[in-house]
Amino acid sequence: MDVEQVIAAAGGTIALAEAAGVDRTTVLYWRSRGRIPVERALRINEELGIPLHEMRPDVWKPFAAVG
DSSP, rough: OOOOHHHHHHHHHHHHHHHHOOOOOHHHHHHHHHHHHHHHHHHHHHOOOOOOHHHOTOOOOOOOOOO
C-alpha cells in the first residue's frame, strides 16, 4: 500500500492528517517522499486500523496466526 492508497483509505489528506496528528502539508510531504514515518504509521494504525505491514512492509511483516 503506497502513500496514495493510505490517503484514499483514510478518506483524503485532511482525514489522514487528523488521524496521524499532523498538518495536511506533512501528509503532502509524505506523498512526495513515498512513505509514512514509522511513528506516524503506528498512530494511523491505532486511529484507522490500516495494517502496519501494509503501510510499511519494509519494517513490519504480516502476522501469521499459529494453530
